[in-house]
Amino acid sequence: MQYRTVPKNGDRLSALGFGAMRLPTRMGRIDEARAIKQIRSAIESGVNYLDTAYPYHGGESERVLGKALEDGYRERVKIADKLSPWLVDSREEMERILEIQLNRLRTDHIDYYLLHMLDARSWKKLVDLDVFAFLEAARDAGTITNIGFSFHGDRKTFREIIDAYDWTFCQIQYNFLDEEVQAGREGLAYAASKQIAVMVMEPLRGGMLAGDLPDEAQAAYDRSGLSRTPAEWALRWIWDHPDVTTVLSGMNDERHIRENLLTCEDALPGSMTDAERAVVDEVKAVYKRLIRVDCTGCAYCMPCPFGVNIPQCFHFYNQYHMTGNRLMTRGFYIGQVIGFDDNPANASRCRSCGKCLGACPQGIDIPRELKKVGRDLDGLATKLMTPLVKMVMTKRQRE
Ligand code: SF4
Numbered sequence: 111m112q113y114r115t116v117p118k119n120g121d122r123l124s125a126l127g128f129g130a131m132r133l134p135t136r137m138g139r140i141d142e143a144r145a146i147k148q149i150r151s152a153i154e155s156g157v158n159y160l161d162t163a164y165p166y167h168g169g170e171s172e173r174v175l176g177k178a179l180e181d182g183y184r185e186r187v188k189i190a191d192k193l194s195p196w197l198v199d200s201r202e203e204m205e206r207i208l209e210i211q212l213n214r215l216r217t218d219h220i221d222y223y224l225l226h227m228l229d230a231r232s233w234k235k236l237v238d239l240d241v242f243a244f245l246e247a248a249r250d251a252g253t254i255t256n257i258g259f260s261f262h263g264d265r266k267t268f269r270e271i272i273d274a275y276d277w278t279f280c281q282i283q284y285n286f287l288d289e290e291v292q293a294g295r296e297g298l299a300y301a302a303s304k305q306i307a308v309m310v311m312e313p314l315r316g317g318m319l320a321g322d323l324p325d326e327a328q329a330a331y332d333r334s335g336l337s338r339t340p341a342e343w344a345l346r347w348i349w350d351h352p353d354v355t356t357v358l359s360g361m362n363d364e365r366h367i368r369e370n371l372l373t374c375e376d377a378l379p380g381s382m383t384d385a386e387r388a389v390v391d392e393v394k395a396v397y398k399r400l401i402r403v404d405c406t407g408c409a410y411c412m413p414c415p416f417g418v419n420i421p422q423c424f425h426f427y428n429q430y431h432m433t434g435n436r437l438m439t440r441g442f443y444i445g446q447v448i449g450f451d452d453n454p455a456n457a458s459r460c461r462s463c464g465k466c467l468g469a470c471p472q473g474i475d476i477p478r479e480l481k482k483v484g485r486d487l488d489g490l491a492t493k494l495m496t497p498l499v500k501m502v503m504t505k506r507q508r509e
């Protein structure tokens with residue numbers, strides 16, 4: 111395992127961190143046994159930074175993580191957890207949430223405590239609530255150790271927040287598609303210039319940079335002559351930055367965990383060649399041209415009172431425009447989003463109620479974009495194709 115140092119406290123953190131936002135699920139709930147096994151095996155392979163948050167998996171992420179860290183695993187790792195501004199309106203509520211978090215995590219302290227998903231509005235709210243008095247009291251009491259924040263706002267606000275406090279660390283969205291988005295490359299360098307450790311989230315853009323690639327992007331990777339998966343390319347690009355401390359990957363598949371651990375071994379700062387960076391630039395240009403909605407699949411916008419599965423709708427919409435196989439994408443959309451029971455979750459169910467507006471860290475106008483998804487994926491072609499997809503899926507289930 112490769113370790114990188116947190117400048118202000120000297121902690122040696124694994125360059126690969128375990129993100130507990132997308133743990134493996136079964137029948138809509140965390141597959142606990144599998145998640146615990148994955149977390150423990152990652153720790154045994156050297157991962158020592160685990161990231162969760164109060165709302166992840168409806169509170170279950172913290173609880174499962176706490177369980178996974180029993181039997182001596184807690185002492186081997188640093189836990190990162192977050193205070194979500196939208197859940198608090200007073201100091202008492204902050205204290206109550208921290209207490210719940212400690213209980214769920216079965217620990218007496220959280221090593222890295224973040225103000226969650228800051229932007230200009232939530233930052234102002236927390237400052238007005240005198241959040242630092244709460245944080246410093248918790249630090250003095252020993253229930254939290256290091257203070258940081260995660261960020262989804264604009265670059266100006268990022269600088270303002272960085273300058274406002276003596277942070278130990280921050281967490282930003284960073285990947286080759288988001289070099290100029292939110293804090294971006296400039297924010298990364300600015301934080302590092304202030305000796306603030308930078309944890310990276312969304313390194314694979316919710317899987318978009320790792321899964322079914324646009325043909326042209328895959329061709330660019332193939333031309334490099336290097337035998338690497340798209341995920342490996344994307345992760346290497348981030349670890350190449352010396353200012354990055356830890357990359358949080360929301361891992362829930364054993365194969366991916368093994369692959370990421372292997373990549374991390376020699377993806378050292380400055381280890382990419384100019385030719386390799388040029389390959390990634392080429393792939394980036396393809397994505398920028400084809401992508402329709404900048405959704406990372408984080409699900410902060412969920413649940414929708416009308417049952418729309420917003421991230422899934424955007425996922426298939428992007429796939430529809432990025433990959434060559436539109437027929438197959440439509441088939442998956444029918445099978446996985448529309449489904450064949452009484453709970454369809456397709457885009458056309460959106461009633462523009464506005465509940466999700468403002469919830470998206472990417473600033474997506476969700477109802478407006480869903481209308482476009484509906485136009486492409488809920489039309490006549492889908493209606494005609496639905497019986498066929500149903501027949502194929504029923505046959506597969508019988509087999
Ligand atoms: S605006 Fe549409 S997608 Fe958003 S919560 Fe309302 S119905 Fe659901």
Ligand code: SF4
Nearest residue numbers: 405406408409411470
């Ligand atoms: S629409 Fe926004 S909030 Fe919803 S999953 Fe996508 S990125 Fe997350």
